[in-house]
Amino acid sequence: MERSITVSKGMESAPAPTTEWVVPPRSLDPLAGILSYLVPGLGQIIQGRVAKGVLFFFCIHTLFFWGLSIGQWKNVYLPRADDVRRFRKPEIALGPFTVPFPRPLAYRVQFLGQFWVGMSAWPAILQWLSFEDETSTGFQMNQAIVPHPVFGMFMRTPPEAELNQLQTEGDKIWELGWAFTVIAGILNLLVIYDAFAGPAYPTPSEKPAGGKGANSLPSNAA
Amino acid sequence: MTNLFWYLPPLFILVSLVYSGTRYDAWPAIVRDAIWWQTRLLIFLGILGLCIFLFSWFF
Secondary structure (H helix, E strand, O other): OOOEEEEOOOOOOOOOOOOOEEEEEOOOOOHHHHHHHHOHHHHHHHOOOOOHHHHHHHHHOOOEEEEEEEHHOOOOOOOOOOOHHHHOOOOEEEEEEEEEHHHHEEEEEEHHHHHHHHHHHHHHHOOOOOOOHHHHHHHOOOOOOOOEEEEEOOOOOOOHHHHHHHHHHHHOHHHHHHHHHHHHHHHHHHHHHHHHHHOOOOOOOOOOOHHHHHHHHHHHHH | OOOOHHHHHHHHHHHHHHHHHHHOOOOHHHHHHHHHHHHHHHHHHHHHHHHHHHHHHOO
């Protein structure tokens, strides 16, 4: 699995010798893609593009945790929503087929974007996996809430009364917060692709293709 | 109450830096592209804000 891009120079002037800049073939790197999913920028760091990896790490995490903090740490969660009637059997219509859709994501579709920020969003999944009924998730009002042994209430679905309060009595900052976390997740998809297949516009090689016109490259490039 | 618009400039900077970082490997190209994207975002949202302001002014 290799790809190469050829950039032609000097094609517009017929008498001038044609020089080709060739982007060296780059192997696709699935491992770096996975690492960049787990920790944004880690794939680039492993590949030796350390500064870029650190830039991605800093920017994605700043956006994600900033959004989380202005949302009072209560806007990244995965609810069970077992008792929500309209999400009892969520489906997506794809032409003649109807595909079942996970109920938590149907209720909290924002998590589809937040998920791609990597391990930073996993406490929400662990919270979802750890508690099997509505009582322990605290989704219902006036019910006992059992904190997670490791994460406590971090990324736990807030009680419905609290969610209503956050959304109705705030100044839209809570909503802005989850938008930031979703943007961070979507941006990390680009970072994952960059680690997997390289940047969208790779830097061309300084050597011309096939050695033809090697000596004339600097003058042509200018 | 904090004005929501104060949250936009840092958002522009972070988003454009990451986006440009995935388009180029060379730092000068990344920074140039990021600044260009920030300008485009500012112009687009500025026009949008002006339209909304004019609507609220006249109607």
